[in-house]
Amino acid sequence: MIRWLLLALGGAFLGGVVHLATVLILPRTATQDAYSRLASIAPVNSVVPLPSPTPEQAPMPFMDPAFASAVCRYDLSQGPMKFTVPVSLAYTSVSFYTRYDVAYYAINDRAAGRRVIELNLMTVEQHNQIPEDEEITAADRLIVESPTLTGLIAIRALAPEPGLMPMAQSAIAAAKCVRADEPR
């Protein structure tokens, strides 16, 4: 009897290890996470508008139906990216996610303080390679450091009333997400 109790105790302890291991591994093995869902509809390094969620169909669960949204799935292995989006009338935000859907940065129209949100996206190494003097000229541009080579930029514009949705969508449609060394 004591033998079985000890075995059960040992099993429960091992179960704790299994629990922690599965929680840690899950993000790397998930096939239905947001990045994987969007990978099939969003080509690399371009802005793709997402359809508004409906009861029948939504690109992702728990999307806010009051927002027009678009994503840019980026890959920095070829070099830094340049991102611009004009702000819409109500509220515009740009959020950055790693490959594993962790939000690492976000900015909204008021924080950007201009008619257009403009940023440069690069990895930490690419940022370190920029010569010092160039960094000063680039100071009027916001530099965002990505912790991973690939990831997602989510662009969202609020339609305060349903009738204003086309306005929000057109603001999002003008977003650009291109390699920094490509001509404009």
Added chain:
Amino acid sequence: MRLLLGSLFAFFVAAVVGLGATYLALSRGAAFGPLTIGSWTAWPKTGTPDADPYARASIARNGRLPMALGDGVSFTASSDDKGRPLDGRCDVVVGGVTPAARFWTVTLYTRDGELVANSVNRYGFTSQEIVRHADGSFEILVTPRASPGNWLPTGGVERYVLWLRLYDTAVGVSTKAGREVPMPSVAVRSCP
């Protein structure tokens, strides 16, 4: 033989305990540092690079993109102020005021994060379209039947969750529940 049986038993216990705990933790969306005010709960840290492994795992599992903290904070409510789960066949009143934010939205989802079909194609309200009382407070009627005022249809689903998203707000990781963060109450008015 005894050793084999014994170790099989131990591994079986390990699998049940380990996978069971993972399943339970993820289906409840457990993570560290919840901010609970009334029936509303938010995990502000989930929208930052400091998100804990539980938050990361549950995000990966349900496939949503979390709201970045620089964008805002999302509160969810799946039960009323008395702790009863929200039932789409009941008349529920969400009323009061929200913490300061440039915009907010209230949205109704099934527990899986789908919108609920209804005759007026209304899935939520934004802070701009809501009709308010003279003192700035509001009342949203979450019911299956058409009602005057701010009617949010439930479509008669059995269980639903409400999401209150605050955009461009000071509510965040360091916020403590208190008077500076008044959240709307969630009360059942009647139930058939």
